[in-house]
Amino acid sequence: MKTKDSLFKKFRGQVFKNKDLSKIAAYKIGGKAKFLLVPKKDEDVEEVLKVSQEKSIPLFILGSGTNLLISDKGFEGIVLWMGPRAGEKINQSIKVLKEDDQSVLIKVPAHFSKAQLLDFSLRKKWSGLEFSAGIPGSLGGAVYMNAGTKWGSYGEVIECVDFVSAAKGHFSLTSKDIGFRYRGHGEGLLDGATLVSSVTLKLSKTKPLEKILSTVDEIYSYRGLRQPLELPNCGSVFKNPVNSEKGAGRLIEAAQLKGSKVGGAEVSLKHANFILNTGSAKAQHVHSLIRKIQNKVYAQFSINLEPEVIFLGKF
Ligand SMILES: Cc1cc2nc3c(=O)[nH]c(=O)nc-3n(C[C@H](O)[C@H](O)[C@H](O)COP(=O)(O)OP(=O)(O)OC[C@H]3O[C@@H](n4cnc5c(N)ncnc54)[C@H](O)[C@@H]3O)c2cc1C
Numbered sequence: 001m002k003t004k005d006s007l008f009k010k011f012r013g014q015v016f017k018n019k020d021l022s023k024i025a026a027y028k029i030g031g032k033a034k035f036l037l038v039p040k041k042d043e044d045v046e047e048v049l050k051v052s053q054e055k056s057i058p059l060f061i062l063g064s065g066t067n068l069l070i071s072d073k074g075f076e077g078i079v080l081w082m083g084p085r086a087g088e089k090i091n092q093s094i095k096v097l098k099e100d101d102q103s104v105l106i107k108v109p110a111h112f113s114k115a116q117l118l119d120f121s122l123r124k125k126w127s128g129l130e131f132s133a134g135i136p137g138s139l140g141g142a143v144y145m146n147a148g149t150k151w152g153s154y155g156e157v158i159e160c161v162d163f164v165s166a167a168k169g170h171f172s173l174t175s176k177d178i179g180f181r182y183r184g185h186g187e188g189l190l191d192g193a194t195l196v197s198s199v200t201l202k203l204s205k206t207k208p209l210e211k212i213l214s215t216v217d218e219i220y221s222y223r224g225l226r227q228p229l230e231l232p233n234c235g236s237v238f239k240n241p242v243n244s245e246k247g248a249g250r251l252i253e254a255a256q257l258k259g260s261k262v263g264g265a266e267v268s269l270k271h272a273n274f275i276l277n278t279g280s281a282k283a284q285h286v287h288s289l290i291r292k293i294q295n296k297v298y299a300q301f302s303i304n305l306e307p308e309v310i311f312l313g314k315f
Contacts, residue, residue, distance in 0.1 A: 026136065050166050127204045133219040238307055
Protein backbone atom coordinates (compact mmCIF):
# COMPACT_ATOMS: atom_id res chain seq x y z
CA MET A 1 0.00 0.00 0.00
CA LYS A 2 1.22 3.49 -0.82
CA THR A 3 1.32 5.74 2.24
CA LYS A 4 3.05 8.98 3.04
CA ASP A 5 5.13 8.44 6.12
CA SER A 6 5.95 10.96 8.81
CA LEU A 7 9.62 10.03 8.42
CA PHE A 8 9.83 11.43 4.89
CA LYS A 9 8.04 14.77 5.10
CA LYS A 10 9.51 16.54 2.08
CA PHE A 11 9.80 13.50 -0.17
CA ARG A 12 7.77 14.07 -3.36
CA GLY A 13 8.04 10.58 -4.78
CA GLN A 14 6.18 7.45 -3.72
CA VAL A 15 6.55 5.85 -0.30
CA PHE A 16 5.51 2.21 0.05
CA LYS A 17 5.45 0.31 3.34
CA ASN A 18 6.05 -3.45 3.56
CA LYS A 19 6.43 -3.64 -0.18
CA ASP A 20 7.00 -6.98 -1.88
CA LEU A 21 10.34 -6.72 -3.70
CA SER A 22 9.97 -9.96 -5.65
CA LYS A 23 8.00 -8.16 -8.35
CA ILE A 24 10.91 -5.76 -8.94
CA ALA A 25 13.88 -8.12 -8.80
CA ALA A 26 14.89 -9.91 -12.01
CA TYR A 27 14.94 -13.18 -10.02
CA LYS A 28 11.25 -12.71 -9.11
CA ILE A 29 11.98 -13.87 -5.57
CA GLY A 30 12.54 -12.27 -2.18
CA GLY A 31 10.58 -10.75 0.67
CA LYS A 32 9.35 -7.30 1.62
CA ALA A 33 11.09 -4.00 2.25
CA LYS A 34 10.01 -2.10 5.35
CA PHE A 35 10.08 1.04 3.18
CA LEU A 36 10.38 1.32 -0.57
CA LEU A 37 10.95 4.86 -1.79
CA VAL A 38 10.66 5.86 -5.42
CA PRO A 39 12.04 9.37 -5.95
CA LYS A 40 10.45 11.79 -8.38
CA LYS A 41 13.33 14.24 -8.62
CA ASP A 42 17.04 14.00 -7.87
CA GLU A 43 16.66 16.27 -4.84
CA ASP A 44 14.34 13.72 -3.19
CA VAL A 45 17.18 11.32 -2.55
CA GLU A 46 19.01 13.69 -0.22
CA GLU A 47 16.23 13.58 2.35
CA VAL A 48 16.18 9.78 2.25
CA LEU A 49 19.95 9.52 2.75
CA LYS A 50 19.71 11.96 5.65
CA VAL A 51 16.81 10.17 7.37
CA SER A 52 18.61 6.86 7.05
CA GLN A 53 21.75 8.32 8.64
CA GLU A 54 20.03 10.34 11.40
CA LYS A 55 17.63 7.58 12.45
CA SER A 56 20.16 4.78 11.86
CA ILE A 57 17.78 2.97 9.53
CA PRO A 58 19.62 0.56 7.20
CA LEU A 59 19.60 1.73 3.58
CA PHE A 60 19.86 -0.15 0.32
CA ILE A 61 20.13 1.61 -3.04
CA LEU A 62 18.30 -0.44 -5.65
CA GLY A 63 18.91 0.04 -9.35
CA SER A 64 16.80 -2.30 -11.48
CA GLY A 65 17.39 -5.40 -9.35
CA THR A 66 19.07 -7.43 -12.09
CA ASN A 67 22.05 -8.45 -9.98
CA LEU A 68 20.32 -9.11 -6.68
CA LEU A 69 19.32 -12.04 -4.52
CA ILE A 70 16.82 -10.65 -2.02
CA SER A 71 16.29 -12.72 1.13
CA ASP A 72 12.89 -14.38 1.63
CA LYS A 73 12.88 -12.55 4.97
CA GLY A 74 13.04 -9.22 3.15
CA PHE A 75 14.89 -6.11 4.30
CA GLU A 76 14.20 -4.26 7.56
CA GLY A 77 15.13 -0.87 6.26
CA ILE A 78 14.78 1.66 3.45
CA VAL A 79 15.11 0.58 -0.15
CA LEU A 80 15.69 3.61 -2.36
CA TRP A 81 14.73 2.69 -5.90
CA MET A 82 16.95 4.35 -8.49
CA GLY A 83 15.44 2.63 -11.51
CA PRO A 84 14.00 4.30 -14.63
CA ARG A 85 11.32 6.90 -13.85
CA ALA A 86 8.03 6.79 -15.72
CA GLY A 87 7.64 9.47 -18.37
CA GLU A 88 11.26 10.64 -18.36
CA LYS A 89 12.92 10.67 -21.77
CA ILE A 90 16.65 10.08 -22.04
CA ASN A 91 17.08 12.52 -24.95
CA GLN A 92 15.74 15.31 -22.74
CA SER A 93 17.97 14.37 -19.81
CA ILE A 94 21.37 13.80 -21.43
CA LYS A 95 23.71 16.80 -21.40
CA VAL A 96 26.40 17.12 -24.06
CA LEU A 97 29.34 18.64 -22.14
CA LYS A 98 31.87 18.75 -24.97
CA GLU A 99 31.91 17.70 -28.60
CA ASP A 100 34.33 17.80 -31.52
CA ASP A 101 34.80 15.78 -34.74
CA GLN A 102 36.35 12.86 -32.90
CA SER A 103 34.40 12.42 -29.68
CA VAL A 104 31.60 13.54 -27.42
CA LEU A 105 31.41 13.87 -23.64
CA ILE A 106 27.95 13.26 -22.21
CA LYS A 107 26.44 13.34 -18.73
CA VAL A 108 23.57 10.93 -18.04
CA PRO A 109 21.42 10.59 -14.89
CA ALA A 110 22.20 7.21 -13.32
CA HIS A 111 18.61 5.97 -13.11
CA PHE A 112 18.37 5.54 -16.89
CA SER A 113 18.93 2.05 -18.17
CA LYS A 114 21.95 0.79 -20.07
CA ALA A 115 19.64 -0.22 -22.92
CA GLN A 116 18.20 3.31 -23.16
CA LEU A 117 21.70 4.78 -23.32
CA LEU A 118 22.93 2.25 -25.89
CA ASP A 119 19.88 2.89 -28.03
CA PHE A 120 20.38 6.67 -27.80
CA SER A 121 24.08 6.40 -28.69
CA LEU A 122 23.29 4.20 -31.72
CA ARG A 123 20.79 6.76 -32.98
CA LYS A 124 23.50 9.40 -32.65
CA LYS A 125 26.04 7.09 -34.40
CA TRP A 126 28.35 7.25 -31.38
CA SER A 127 30.49 4.23 -30.56
CA GLY A 128 31.98 2.93 -27.32
CA LEU A 129 28.96 1.24 -25.74
CA GLU A 130 28.64 -1.72 -28.12
CA PHE A 131 30.03 -4.04 -25.40
CA SER A 132 26.94 -3.31 -23.28
CA ALA A 133 24.43 -4.82 -25.70
CA GLY A 134 22.16 -7.10 -23.68
CA ILE A 135 23.34 -6.09 -20.17
CA PRO A 136 20.18 -5.19 -18.25
CA GLY A 137 19.77 -2.71 -15.40
CA SER A 138 20.49 0.91 -14.60
CA LEU A 139 23.60 3.01 -15.13
CA GLY A 140 23.98 3.30 -11.35
CA GLY A 141 24.21 -0.49 -11.20
CA ALA A 142 26.72 -0.37 -14.07
CA VAL A 143 29.01 1.90 -12.04
CA TYR A 144 28.66 -0.12 -8.85
CA MET A 145 29.38 -3.41 -10.61
CA ASN A 146 31.63 -2.08 -13.38
CA ALA A 147 29.32 -4.12 -15.55
CA GLY A 148 30.75 -5.50 -18.75
CA THR A 149 31.31 -8.34 -21.12
CA LYS A 150 34.34 -9.81 -22.84
CA TRP A 151 34.05 -6.88 -25.27
CA GLY A 152 34.54 -4.17 -22.65
CA SER A 153 33.23 -2.60 -19.47
CA TYR A 154 31.79 0.72 -18.29
CA GLY A 155 34.99 1.70 -16.49
CA GLU A 156 36.63 2.03 -19.93
CA VAL A 157 34.18 4.67 -21.19
CA ILE A 158 33.34 6.48 -17.94
CA GLU A 159 35.25 9.73 -17.40
CA CYS A 160 33.75 10.63 -14.04
CA VAL A 161 30.82 9.94 -11.74
CA ASP A 162 28.73 12.23 -9.54
CA PHE A 163 27.85 10.81 -6.13
CA VAL A 164 25.75 11.93 -3.20
CA SER A 165 25.87 10.69 0.37
CA ALA A 166 24.61 11.95 3.74
CA ALA A 167 28.16 12.07 5.06
CA LYS A 168 29.87 13.82 2.13
CA GLY A 169 27.06 15.59 0.26
CA HIS A 170 27.59 15.91 -3.50
CA PHE A 171 30.99 14.98 -4.89
CA SER A 172 32.56 13.77 -8.15
CA LEU A 173 35.32 11.29 -8.79
CA THR A 174 37.25 10.53 -11.95
CA SER A 175 37.31 7.03 -13.33
CA LYS A 176 40.90 6.69 -12.07
CA ASP A 177 39.90 7.68 -8.52
CA ILE A 178 37.05 5.19 -8.58
CA GLY A 179 39.58 2.47 -9.39
CA PHE A 180 37.37 0.38 -11.65
CA ARG A 181 38.39 -3.26 -11.74
CA TYR A 182 36.80 -6.49 -12.94
CA ARG A 183 33.17 -6.29 -11.72
CA GLY A 184 34.03 -3.81 -9.02
CA HIS A 185 35.72 -0.63 -7.88
CA GLY A 186 38.16 0.58 -5.24
CA GLU A 187 37.63 -0.81 -1.72
CA GLY A 188 35.36 1.17 0.60
CA LEU A 189 34.32 3.65 -2.06
CA LEU A 190 30.69 2.68 -2.48
CA ASP A 191 29.68 1.85 1.05
CA GLY A 192 26.02 1.15 0.34
CA ALA A 193 25.00 4.63 1.49
CA THR A 194 26.70 6.43 -1.41
CA LEU A 195 24.43 6.99 -4.34
CA VAL A 196 25.55 7.25 -7.95
CA SER A 197 23.57 10.21 -9.30
CA SER A 198 25.00 10.72 -12.78
CA VAL A 199 27.65 9.34 -15.07
CA THR A 200 29.89 11.19 -17.55
CA LEU A 201 31.04 9.09 -20.50
CA LYS A 202 33.31 9.72 -23.46
CA LEU A 203 32.13 8.18 -26.73
CA SER A 204 33.70 8.17 -30.16
CA LYS A 205 32.32 9.68 -33.37
CA THR A 206 34.77 8.17 -35.82
CA LYS A 207 33.46 4.61 -36.31
CA PRO A 208 31.17 3.90 -39.30
CA LEU A 209 27.60 3.15 -38.22
CA GLU A 210 27.51 -0.20 -40.11
CA LYS A 211 30.49 -1.37 -38.08
CA ILE A 212 28.92 -0.27 -34.79
CA LEU A 213 25.63 -1.99 -35.62
CA SER A 214 27.27 -5.22 -36.79
CA THR A 215 29.22 -5.47 -33.50
CA VAL A 216 26.02 -4.92 -31.50
CA ASP A 217 24.19 -7.59 -33.56
CA GLU A 218 27.08 -10.01 -33.10
CA ILE A 219 27.00 -9.53 -29.32
CA TYR A 220 23.22 -10.01 -29.13
CA SER A 221 23.47 -13.25 -31.14
CA TYR A 222 26.38 -14.50 -29.01
CA ARG A 223 24.38 -13.87 -25.83
CA GLY A 224 21.19 -15.40 -27.23
CA LEU A 225 22.99 -18.62 -28.12
CA ARG A 226 24.90 -19.00 -24.86
CA GLN A 227 22.69 -17.56 -22.14
CA PRO A 228 19.47 -19.00 -20.70
CA LEU A 229 17.25 -15.94 -20.87
CA GLU A 230 13.88 -17.73 -20.74
CA LEU A 231 13.67 -18.07 -16.95
CA PRO A 232 14.31 -15.50 -14.19
CA ASN A 233 17.99 -15.20 -13.26
CA CYS A 234 20.62 -12.64 -12.25
CA GLY A 235 23.12 -13.15 -15.05
CA SER A 236 26.45 -14.65 -13.97
CA VAL A 237 26.26 -15.71 -10.33
CA PHE A 238 30.02 -15.87 -9.77
CA LYS A 239 32.95 -13.74 -10.89
CA ASN A 240 35.55 -15.49 -13.02
CA PRO A 241 38.41 -16.38 -10.66
CA VAL A 242 41.66 -14.57 -11.41
CA ASN A 243 43.86 -17.55 -10.53
CA SER A 244 42.26 -19.99 -12.95
CA GLU A 245 42.45 -20.46 -16.71
CA LYS A 246 38.89 -21.69 -16.60
CA GLY A 247 36.04 -19.23 -16.06
CA ALA A 248 33.45 -19.80 -13.30
CA GLY A 249 31.03 -21.51 -15.72
CA ARG A 250 33.64 -24.00 -16.92
CA LEU A 251 34.66 -24.83 -13.33
CA ILE A 252 31.04 -25.45 -12.32
CA GLU A 253 30.57 -27.62 -15.39
CA ALA A 254 33.77 -29.55 -14.63
CA ALA A 255 32.46 -30.15 -11.10
CA GLN A 256 29.46 -31.80 -12.79
CA LEU A 257 27.00 -29.37 -11.34
CA LYS A 258 25.13 -28.47 -14.53
CA GLY A 259 21.44 -29.17 -13.92
CA SER A 260 22.02 -29.46 -10.16
CA LYS A 261 18.96 -28.35 -8.12
CA VAL A 262 17.91 -27.12 -4.72
CA GLY A 263 14.14 -26.71 -4.52
CA GLY A 264 13.09 -24.57 -7.47
CA ALA A 265 16.61 -23.27 -8.16
CA GLU A 266 18.60 -24.97 -10.90
CA VAL A 267 22.06 -24.59 -12.44
CA SER A 268 21.39 -23.87 -16.10
CA LEU A 269 22.18 -26.62 -18.60
CA LYS A 270 22.99 -23.93 -21.16
CA HIS A 271 25.43 -21.88 -19.07
CA ALA A 272 26.63 -23.26 -15.75
CA ASN A 273 27.29 -19.82 -14.23
CA PHE A 274 23.56 -19.06 -14.35
CA ILE A 275 21.21 -20.24 -11.60
CA LEU A 276 17.59 -20.17 -12.74
CA ASN A 277 14.37 -19.69 -10.84
CA THR A 278 12.39 -22.48 -12.48
CA GLY A 279 9.15 -21.06 -11.07
CA SER A 280 8.99 -22.15 -7.46
CA ALA A 281 12.42 -21.08 -6.22
CA LYS A 282 12.84 -19.34 -2.90
CA ALA A 283 15.84 -17.10 -2.32
CA GLN A 284 17.02 -19.67 0.21
CA HIS A 285 17.11 -22.34 -2.54
CA VAL A 286 19.33 -20.13 -4.72
CA HIS A 287 21.52 -19.33 -1.72
CA SER A 288 21.93 -23.01 -0.80
CA LEU A 289 22.77 -23.88 -4.39
CA ILE A 290 25.42 -21.12 -4.41
CA ARG A 291 26.99 -22.62 -1.25
CA LYS A 292 26.81 -26.14 -2.72
CA ILE A 293 28.62 -24.95 -5.88
CA GLN A 294 31.27 -23.11 -3.87
CA ASN A 295 31.92 -26.16 -1.68
CA LYS A 296 32.17 -28.62 -4.57
CA VAL A 297 34.35 -26.38 -6.74
CA TYR A 298 36.64 -25.72 -3.77
CA ALA A 299 36.84 -29.44 -2.89
CA GLN A 300 37.74 -30.34 -6.47
CA PHE A 301 39.93 -27.43 -7.65
CA SER A 302 40.89 -25.51 -4.44
CA ILE A 303 39.36 -22.39 -6.00
CA ASN A 304 37.05 -20.05 -4.09
CA LEU A 305 34.26 -18.82 -6.33
CA GLU A 306 33.35 -15.28 -5.34
CA PRO A 307 29.71 -14.33 -5.90
CA GLU A 308 29.06 -11.55 -8.42
CA VAL A 309 25.42 -11.43 -7.33
CA ILE A 310 24.70 -9.01 -4.46
CA PHE A 311 22.81 -10.35 -1.43
CA LEU A 312 20.16 -8.19 0.20
CA GLY A 313 18.81 -9.08 3.66
CA LYS A 314 19.61 -11.98 5.98
CA PHE A 315 20.33 -15.51 4.74
C1 LIG B 1 19.90 -11.79 -18.00
C2 LIG B 1 21.02 -11.04 -17.34
C3 LIG B 1 22.19 -10.84 -18.01
C4 LIG B 1 23.23 -10.12 -17.41
N1 LIG B 1 24.40 -9.94 -18.10
C5 LIG B 1 25.40 -9.23 -17.55
C6 LIG B 1 26.60 -9.00 -18.26
O1 LIG B 1 26.78 -9.40 -19.40
N2 LIG B 1 27.58 -8.29 -17.65
C7 LIG B 1 27.44 -7.79 -16.38
O2 LIG B 1 28.37 -7.13 -15.88
N3 LIG B 1 26.30 -8.00 -15.67
C8 LIG B 1 25.28 -8.70 -16.21
N4 LIG B 1 24.14 -8.92 -15.50
C9 LIG B 1 24.03 -8.45 -14.10
C10 LIG B 1 23.42 -7.05 -13.94
O3 LIG B 1 22.58 -6.73 -15.03
C11 LIG B 1 24.50 -5.96 -13.83
O4 LIG B 1 25.31 -6.15 -12.70
C12 LIG B 1 23.87 -4.57 -13.71
O5 LIG B 1 24.87 -3.59 -13.82
C13 LIG B 1 23.10 -4.34 -12.42
O6 LIG B 1 22.36 -3.13 -12.57
P1 LIG B 1 21.04 -2.89 -11.73
O7 LIG B 1 20.59 -1.50 -11.97
O8 LIG B 1 20.05 -3.95 -11.98
O9 LIG B 1 21.62 -3.01 -10.26
P2 LIG B 1 20.98 -3.77 -8.95
O10 LIG B 1 20.90 -5.22 -9.28
O11 LIG B 1 19.71 -3.08 -8.62
O12 LIG B 1 22.08 -3.47 -7.91
C14 LIG B 1 23.39 -4.01 -8.04
C15 LIG B 1 24.32 -3.23 -7.11
O13 LIG B 1 24.44 -1.88 -7.58
C16 LIG B 1 24.09 -0.95 -6.55
N5 LIG B 1 23.44 0.19 -7.19
C17 LIG B 1 22.48 0.18 -8.15
N6 LIG B 1 22.16 1.44 -8.51
C18 LIG B 1 22.90 2.27 -7.73
C19 LIG B 1 23.03 3.70 -7.61
N7 LIG B 1 22.31 4.55 -8.37
N8 LIG B 1 23.90 4.18 -6.70
C20 LIG B 1 24.66 3.36 -5.93
N9 LIG B 1 24.59 2.00 -6.01
C21 LIG B 1 23.72 1.48 -6.89
C22 LIG B 1 23.13 -1.72 -5.63
O14 LIG B 1 23.12 -1.18 -4.33
C23 LIG B 1 23.75 -3.13 -5.68
O15 LIG B 1 24.81 -3.22 -4.76
C24 LIG B 1 23.08 -9.61 -16.08
C25 LIG B 1 21.86 -9.82 -15.40
C26 LIG B 1 20.85 -10.52 -16.03
C27 LIG B 1 19.53 -10.71 -15.29
